[in-house]
Amino acid sequence: EDPVGTGAVEDGYDYSKGDFVEHACRYCGIHNPACVARCNVPSCRKWFCNSRGNTSGSHIVNHLVRAKHKEVCLHKDSPLGETILECYNCGCRNVFLLGFISAKAENVVVLLCREPCLSVNALKDMNWDLSQWCPLIDDRCFLSWLVKVPSEQEQLRARQISAQQINKVEELWKTNPDASLEDLEKPGVDDEPQPVVLKYEDAYQYQNVFAPLIKLEADYDKMMKESQSKDNVTVRWDIGLNKKRVAYFVFPKEDNELRLVPGDELRLRYPGDSSHPTWQSVGHVIKLTAQEEVALELRASQGVPTELNVGFSVDFVWKSTSFDRMQGAMKTFAVDETSVSGYIYHHLLGHEVEHQIIRNTLPRRFGAPGLPELNASQVLAVKSVLQKPVSLIQGPPGTGKTVTSAAIVYHMAKQGQGQVLVCAPSNVAVDQLAEKISSTGLKVVRLCAKSREAVSSPVEHLTLHYQVRHLDTSEKSELHKLQQLKDEQGELSSSDEKKYKALKRATEREILQSADVICCTCVGAGDPRLSNFRFRQVLIDESTQATEPECLIPLVLGVKQVVLVGDHCQLGPVIMCKKAARAGLAQSLFERLVILGVKPFRLQVQYRMHPCLSEFPSNCFYEGTLQNGVTVNERQSSGIDFPWPVPNRPMFFYVQMGQEEISASGTSYLNRTEAANVEKIVTTFLRSGVVPSQIGVITPYEGQRAYIVNYMARNGSLRQQLYKEIEVASVDSFQGREKDYIILSCVRSNEHQGIGFLNDPRRLNVALTRARYGIVILGNPKVLSKQPLWNSLLTHYKEHECLVEGPLNNLKQSMVQFQKPKKIYN
Template sequence: MDPNILFSHQTENRSGAASSIVSSNESEDEGSLKNPSYSRSFNDVNPEFEDDGLSDSDDFSDGDDLSDTAIEAFHIDNEEDLPEHACAYCGIHACNSVVQCKHCEKWFCNSKGSSTSSHIITHLVMSKHNSVALHPDSELGDDTLECYHCGNKNVFVLGLISAKSEAVMVMLCRLPCSQAKDSRWDSTEWQALIENREFVSWIAHKPTEEDSINCRMISNSQIAKLEAKWRLNKDATIADVDNVEEEDEKVEPILLRYEDAYGHQRAFGPLVQREADCDKALKESQALEHISVRWSIALNNKHLASFALSTFESSSLKVAVGDEMILRYAGVGHAPWEGKGFIIRTPSSHQEEFTLELIDTKTPPPTTLTTDFTAEFVWKGTPYERMQNALRSFAVDPKSVSAYLYKRLLGHQIEQEVEFDVSLPQKVSVTGYAELNLSQANAVKAVLKKPLSLIQGPPGTGKTVTSATIVYHLTKLNAKEKILVCAPSNVAVDHLAEKLESLGLNIVRLTARSREDVDCSVEHLSLNNLVAKNAVGELKKLLKLRGELGELSAEDTTTFFRLFRKKERAILKNADVVCCTCIGAGDIRLHNMTFSAVLIDEVTQASEPECLVPIVHGAKQVILVGDHQQLGPVILDKRAAEAGLKQSLFERLIHLNHIPIRLEVQYRMNPCLAEFASNMFYEGDLHSGVTKEDRRMSSKFPWPVPDTPMMFWANYGREEISATGTSYLNRIEAMNCERVITRLFREGVKPEQIGVITPYEGQRAYIVSYMTMNGSMDKDLYLDVEVASVDAFQGREKDFIVFSCARANEGQNIGFLRDPRRLNVALTRAKYGLIVLGNPRTLKKNHLWNQLLLHFRENGCLVEGPLDNLQLSSAPLENFAKNFRANKHRQEYEQYGFAASTIQGGSTIHDYDTASLVSFVPGSDVSFARGNSSVYPAFFNKNMWPSIADSYDGKDNKKNEGQSAGDDSDSETEKKYNLDRQINSAFSGKLDKMDERLAQTLKAMNLNGGFGNRFG
């Protein structure tokens, strides 16, 4: 008997039977279904993967598009004659090729057209729909596709699995049903319904040439506009898009230099506004309906509302601690109610709920009710208002910064460098604090004398210790002046405040009022707690009364706030150092306060307007600390990012020939773990202050080379689309991730010592679920392992890191993984050991990843096979040009260059895992979503920058046409930062010799044949 497919929920009965059995046939053909085209098995499917494209709007524009002229030539003549089930995009209406979206009841075909995803998948992703049904006349009938076991209708998690005892295919969801221990089927045989971003042919055919003859050719931009129209008018058609000529607003790119601050404001102001509009639209689109609430009371007697969301809902949310929400109830059995509050906790590996602390009102919340609530996020434009205010202040207020900094920030030439006349301390290291190494001490000495300094701190080099020492000496050199210490995120600010407090300085931690009740490591330093601690007299009485009663009379409230603010001003006035986020520096409580020195840590994670917020408080000395080789700013608006908003001030200043001071000794990683990053990203200048013996744990973990705790474990699974339709997962890598972690547990490693990094939210969620369901040890152990995105691990470390790449396809498309900054961060988080799980066949086509694979192979650490019997992998790698290392794959990475974003029509890189922009980090805030930064760090082609047309300071902004390269006064500096010199020639020669030795070794092992010409 032929196989049947069971895909209706077994407890339902639409047609009178216990379940819907379709495609039944009594033919004697072995394993064939009713239609001959279904006779092949899933193992025969060999789709050809294309470029990335799994999100909304412009994210589908990476594929080859058709010109508007070509589109018009293919319009269907008689669209009114099309049947109801015709594809809403292109008009194809073959019954076996169309699928209906059950949310909007529109039909779409399984053809890709000019896109990289089929039309039905494109629609589901862009509309955030996920339930479909087939045509009644299709071979599988018109039932809605759903899990046979639990009834889950999300097609992104559905797949087919063969029953063992019967010739049937069962439709099950990926988790938990396909992984449930059931003797009726083999969970390892589960295959997703969607492969290569289209439904497998078992579900919907690709349209034939005959079906496509008269179809409408639709461009990606038309699809995006049509989807936008449908959000406003569900009956809109492609004609409505064609008849509306929309001219996109021109977005001017940022410049390298500006004639004055007005030009600077005119360049950045519109970009900040675009970003604000994008953020507002994103936040307001995140309304949640029919949620269940769990009520509790906080220690401060405020009501807490906790709610959990499905993976499909929560993984696409952009939520941060401190965000404001409105919770509503309009159900039955209770009068309508509405309350406001602030998010104080987000999901983590320990708990799955969002927690909202409600603002006290006269109407108490309906705590007896738990279901049918609605939640909406309240957008606050405060960060963008503060950035715009800073841009205006820089332009119009001569006291906002010193004259020197004004010229430097605009890119004007300074004829004579300025240094402060200060007496440097004989001993830079602070007594009782960390002893500085030579590069750190030199950095401190240089910074104290200069009005503008850049410090580059590669991973593990002690940026925070160096910054704290600088601040300490600044307070001692000029005790009358206050210092403002900032960072883009609250976590980084808290870390700095801790270090500064240990130096005995008078520190005030200024937080947003919405975060004053959020637990943090330095809450005793927060301004509101310092006010309460130092309150006397009437203020102390009112604080006590307010705590006991929960509220004050109108008269007492007025008195309370007057006294409270007066005390705040007094505490801020007496502080040595004020610590806050960059945006927090625009707080009204700091209005009219002057800070002569400003230090910004992690500055490369902030946009330039964000950096200006603290700087315009009258700064005379600015210290920028960061690493442009690690993750950059988060910009949500694609066009604003491409125009240059994603570039940090740190990077622009480097391009203006302001050479950063580099810290050169890392104390985090085993030296073998630091080697690749040092040579690939830091010109071989990142030295190790720890030895292999310092970073060795006694264990029997099966490292391929016992004294080299790293390995690239080749995994040959296939990537799948996640539940949201906007991310990826890899089940084989998740399974092996669990095996690695279980083995580490057995070797005595504790959960808090392990971190799992993956660029994809879909993979993160799947790894967490898989480990808790299938791990052989205590479930709580796996829950205590932090699994997060690359972005969430920036600035942090773990003893052991497992890096799951997730991407595995035949088109060698690797999305986020192409970004060198992400790779640098991922590879430099581990102290004692690093395990990378990935598919060499997919990764090798990327130059940087091919170099990493070669690095592992050269060290005998590229392996495959079972964990307990790992063997050297014979996977063939690419043989790029001989001078590849010296040139650092210039062509590949010019697209990451600083100036590339300002080239009209320049290529950019986008990956479409929008859900990965936020990772919920235990014990910390998610203060911003990390965006699709594809900027290659720092070493860029100067001529690619646009220039202002006129001159400033009487000098032409462009080179004279007759000026030769040798006449360029900046040539020596440019040489130092030339892209071609990121890996020095000495190291290139060293690696070439290693290649020769490896070739001889492989030849002796009879493995040479698998590696191509690279090894002789």
């Protein structure tokens, strides 16, 4: 018998050719249909067998666990036929939750999920025996009567794969889903990429180093996003103001690595049934509601199955745009000698260059109209920047770097060197800066990506797409007429569409040309609509959160004077691909220039934190140079009756001994005791007169973030709505933001392992500098004190009698012993 036609040998299967059979186990090659199952994740769809080989779990279970995939389909020639395993009652396909139950009377079995179906009381009254639920995955294997374990013979003839090889190939599949085990042996796969260096011979060498790193990151990003497909999505329909269809649905983010953001492109699909045809359309995310619902504006206007609500599927549509633009910028940097000035070219590559001064007549005063008065260090910053072709401005938390940047841009624009380009890696930062600059009276245009035009923006009136629509021209203008027609009908005839596009392009160009300042994200600077523009002066805010190639995009448009604003003592760019991060892609241009000896100009007066709160960060991260621009009185929370252990010192470290647990993807953590105490603290704040919008809960771990949100929703003793309004976020996502009161949950608490994320001093800096009025830190001093920086933080709190334990209404100083710090952090 040769069920798959591979050319039979004696015992029925030709194992050596196993890899050529579609349903062969991707680890070992076994392809007996009764013994294999297919991973049902759309981007994966690989087959695996149910034998253990040399590993602790069977191959299929191994794959599901290592890849965090959770759905499985059986082979068409298996006893159950081609079947996606799912809960008979609710359709849940997570095999880790599924198990069989049998009917009390008949010889009938059925798959049922453990949560919630198994615990639904109503089921107990029916004819099912719920007490004997037996899991689908037992002893790290699928039930062998459902997916057979290959015979001893079959196993011995199969490829012998080790656990290490499995881990490696799973890692490889994340970037190259078609890779085979043989690829593991090929040179290059396991090689670490060439790391970044401080100095480069020329822009070609620069490109040779960075291009592969960007490629790695792009491949990883693509893999990550395309594996996020979801089935069984329930949709509700709406119509936007622009008459476009908007679909609302929950896109569960089980894997904590991917966060949808407005502007992302998704594909919504309906697989079709007896009375509805197959349908699909792509659309852009226009917002995320507070209930974590996604609003997707569809491109299709006709044929949308709005009469249906269930059974939809959603895929992520990955775009290479941002990575392409980085690669493009590096190429331009190398081949086009007018892309940046000679001085900047050599400076960026780390070459020794003769000091240069820009001879400009300096303004009489360095402030700008519409902005708050500048302090001494801000004035000095503006002054020094205006005279230098390359400058770095370091803005510690709350030191007014947006105002300083706006003042710099104002004076640059007044120098008559042409338009100024202002960028930042994030849309939020660009919006903030655009608003500030616009308040000086300069003509600002905020250029948004086409995919974000439907996303609401606090500076809508400054955006290019808004200005195009509201250009103050006569009602009869052709563009307006066509626009109206398009809005009403949804589309135009092809000749009208052509005319419309040409007119729109011309208008966009006109508006852009008449601006003093153009603001966009770094990636946005690569927008084709700017391709014919040249910018001699460029300011990049938050530049320490951008990768070098990202920073390069706005620079290669002819820059002669560049200002990089940021803070290398706070968190850098997020790099998802570990290999690329290890090779140094996470180091920003700002940071490299600092290491090369460029001294950043530091803003020194902070206007955010209560002086008690700024003391430790100032000493620890900024050599004690941070001065307070706010007084204790200005940060006194009058009328708030909160049990601070030391009155007038609104901070404490709340000693927690609860255990950490692994959560989410197996790479994240949570801590139940801390979560419970976070809720108590939040409740106490609320009772004492603080409103939800004043409170921020931050934690380094996504697992804990999700857990706290859930915990407060279920266990909060005050009105539900109050807890819903409280922002619970990761430390990283809170960079650049502030709240009156911050509660920091550290999570990590174990005897032997490390403290992971908390090890990064920059993350600690960010966490400690978000609060204006008060901060509460929850953590385990025994564990944290092993790390020198945490040790000194704990010592600081102890010395001020702010290291406490016990119930909130009766906090007592803690006598917990610290451990000796292990090594000095470099």
